[in-house]
Amino acid sequence: MKPTVIVVGAGGQLGQELVRSAGSAVKCIAQSRMQLDISDPAQLVAKLGALAPQVVINAAAYTAVDAAESDVEAAWRGNSEGPAHLAQACAELGARLIHVSTDFVFDGESPHPYLPDAPTNPLGEYGRSKLAGEQAVRQALPTALIMRTGWVYSRYGNNFVKTMLRLMAERDELAVVADQVGTPTWGRGLAESLWAAAVRPNLSGTYHWSDAGVCSWYDFAMAICEEALSLGLLTRSPTIRPIPAVDYPTPAQRPAYSVLDKTSSWRDLELEGVHWRQQLRSMLADLKEFQDE
Numbered sequence: 097m098k099p100t101v102i103v104v105g106a107g108g109q110l111g112q113e114l115v116r117s118a119g120s121a122v123k124c125i126a127q128s129r130m131q132l133d134i135s136d137p138a139q140l141v142a143k144l145g146a147l148a149p150q151v152v153i154n155a156a157a158y159t160a161v162d163a164a165e166s167d168v169e170a171a172w173r174g175n176s177e178g179p180a181h182l183a184q185a186c187a188e189l190g191a192r193l194i195h196v197s198t199d200f201v202f203d204g205e206s207p208h209p210y211l212p213d214a215p216t217n218p219l220g221e222y223g224r225s226k227l228a229g230e231q232a233v234r235q236a237l238p239t240a241l242i243m244r245t246g247w248v249y250s251r252y253g254n255n256f257v258k259t260m261l262r263l264m265a266e267r268d269e270l271a272v273v274a275d276q277v278g279t280p281t282w283g284r285g286l287a288e289s290l291w292a293a294a295v296r297p298n299l300s301g302t303y304h305w306s307d308a309g310v311c312s313w314y315d316f317a318m319a320i321c322e323e324a325l326s327l328g329l330l331t332r333s334p335t336i337r338p339i340p341a342v343d344y345p346t347p348a349q350r351p352a353y354s355v356l357d358k359t360s361s362w363r364d365l366e367l368e369g370v371h372w373r374q375q376l377r378s379m380l381a382d383l384k385e386f387q388d389e
């Protein structure tokens with residue numbers, strides 16, 4: 097029989113990619129925040145119990161990195177308390193939990209890509225609340241699988257690619273941070289890695305997923321512009337200037353280096369890493385198709 101998999105946070109950018117890419121090997125049930133609020137423990141066990149899932153994928157989170165610095169309670173409710181309640185509910189129901197976390201649990205001081213067991217040291221409230229969420233999930237449900245990711249974009253929701261496309265269409269000149277380095281992650285590829293985890297019941301522990309390769313936000317913006325021009329998503333090319341992060345102050349400090357080591361994911365999920373630029377092309381083609389519909 098097909099396993100029933102509940103996608104929590106199904107209205108977010110990753111949630112929508114998960115629902116869209118669910119294969120025929122699973123019965124996927126989407127639950128948006130309206131349908132299932134992970135910060136409300138009373139309804140969690142009742143609602144999850146009624147759906148009787150074998151697996152729960154948690155794509156729900158408080159993701160406003162800068163707002164989290166002042167909206168601390170809400171960030172911890174969504175990223176720490178909510179995942180704790182969800183893991184406890186899964187433990188009670190005997191369901192597996194796949195929980196999504198972030199590269200922002202690291203401080204960016206590493207000279208090489210972060211392994212899943214590298215020491216954590218988040219720089220802001222978002223990262224601290226997500227790290228606390230990971231710890232709560234591990235404690236309540238030691239068999240949980242935690243997938244950390246970073247720089248996620250998709251045709252759904254708000255993200256760097258869609259913001260850049262809008263600004264590039266509006267402005268003659270843009271300044272983009274060039275001294276923060278990481279790896280972009282197409283939401284579809286991330287969703288596929290989570291589905292690969294969902295159908296491997298014996299996998300647990302901490303894993304990393306992003307696309308392959310490395311770039312700065314400036315390199316990413318340049319690539320978005322070039323690829324969008326070639327697809328006809330942009331008709332003009334603004335000047336894009338590289339700037340240091342100190343010239344673009346934000347409430348939350350971000351890691352200067354957040355490249356994740358994906359070796360264990362590629363091995364255990366039997367997936368190949370695809371270069372971020374190739375994934376960017378695929379996402380822009382997907383976006384164009386969506387806009388043309």
Ligand SMILES: NC(=O)c1ccc[n+]([C@@H]2O[C@H](COP(=O)([O-])OP(=O)(O)OC[C@H]3O[C@@H](n4cnc5c(N)ncnc54)[C@H](OP(=O)(O)O)[C@@H]3O)[C@@H](O)[C@H]2O)c1
Nearest residue numbers: 105107108109110129133134135156157159198245246248
């Ligand atoms: N985006 C990135 O660059 C990035 C980077 C690293 C890690 N991640 C992680 O990837 C995962 C997915 O992120 P995303 O980019 O898809 O974020 P997103 O687009 O902001 O989606 C998050 C979803 O969670 C929902 N949600 C918030 N609180 C909830 C609650 N208490 N109960 C149920 N649902 C709730 C939100 O609903 P509302 O819209 O109604 O609030 C939203 O639909 C998160 O764990 C995030 O921390 C993302």
